[in-house]
Amino acid sequence: MDVTQRLVSRSCPFCQNSAEDAQVLSYGNSEWPMIECNKCHFVYLKRAPVYERLSEEFAWEKTSETERQIREEREPVKQGLSRAFKHFRQKVLKRNKLPELIEKYIPGGRVLDIGCAAGGLLATLPAKYQPYGIEVSKALAQAASEVVEPRGGSIMHDNALNGIQKLPENHFAGVLMSAFLEHEVEPNGLLQGVAKVLQPGGVVIIKVPNYGSWNRKIRAEKWCGFRLPDHVNYFTPENLEALIVRQGMKVVQFGLADRQPTSDNMWIVAAK
Template sequence: MTAPAGSHPQRSPTGRTAPQEPRPGLRDFYENPAVPVASGTERALRQARMLAAALGPVGPGRPPATVLDIGCGDGSAAATAARVLAGHRIVGVDWSQDALRRAAPRIPRVVRGELTDGGLPFASAGADAVLFSEVIEHLVDPDSALEELHRVLRPGGHLLLSTPNLAAWYNRGLLLAGVQPVFSEVSLRRIHGRPGRQVVGHLRLCTARALTGFVAASGFEVVRVAGAPFHGVPRPLRPLDRALCRVPSLASILLVHARRV
């Protein structure tokens, strides 16, 4: 996953504003090999199919598209997408060196890049599509991140964003019972007050309404919102979880397809 984007600036002794480096605790957390960097095959497949429908097949008069998988993690999602996006050029981008080492065997091209400081190592308007999967919930400054994605996409280029849903069907019940929602965390060290055993570094969560409003305000036109299941749902409840994907506002995972205005 990419680094938590942009921290608040600090004033230097000269009065100039200088960007603050990410906190060492966050950097250490995301470079820890024990932190999960994959987010589910079914989500990746649904997202890739949405992008494939938008790009169309490679053929006469339709050259391969350049697709940046920003926050590629271990490359498993990009490898799943590559089977659906045959002929298109996928480039994996991540901030974590550990993630890139794991992604390299799965993706032909991997690049280290950050959503802060100097930005992503790509020219403006140089990409046809961006996959931004399970990243935004880890960011300190999502506004700057969306600005950077807007910069690297060509006009009309496609953004495929996915993130856990704060208002997932089971989270509504958990909140009514006074239980911390799934996906949300209050510590990077241990779980407090929610189901699950693994800390994954989520800093923020969105509902479908909040997410689409944020994406639209960042210079994108929202084309479609869909749902995807969560691989961590207990097995007896998985059929219900898949069925509720038809109602994105209740789904475990939100999938947003948007285009750069």
């Protein structure tokens, strides 16, 4: 891909088939067309911003706030109920899936959070973990550095694909990608890099929107998983698992509770 321009024209991230004959879906628009590969049926944005634009122009802290405002104006009641349920689940029921998976599958050691934002998750890791991160937003990378450096960790300000290639092999006990892989222009290449930097037996924990969910089919263009141009890949349980296994990793948790058809998101854990 030529990343010297402001836009990247993409072939299918899953099978590398040309985008020229793909089916154009109604979920996109003229600026950010969404297409379905006519060979493997993977859904993705035909064009995406180059990595450099993600550092500032399309930085997560900017686009997420814009998206929140749009959803609040369009569906204020639904958004209020969604916030209340999230608060109830995390504060009252004390359920937060990512910390539970980290504790279950990563006994300790170096943990890499790809797309770590301001380091909020890394700050909550117990002392047995040494926190590291990769973050494309300059402002968020600086904030995350202040969080992890006192604990002996570090943050790399770079896009994920470049960053992962700079890290040593067999180095991390765990890699986290919570709500990140849907943003990555080269998901196959990034997962190859993840497999490289994981220690033998190390795990990657991934959360992505579930394009195969009933909610997406019912809510159509109003589905919360659609964010243009931030979300460039739209995974189903089948192609997410296949993409991970392709890198030589073994799926260790991906049951029905992790990919409920009624849930907008899905979780998968794989080991090297």
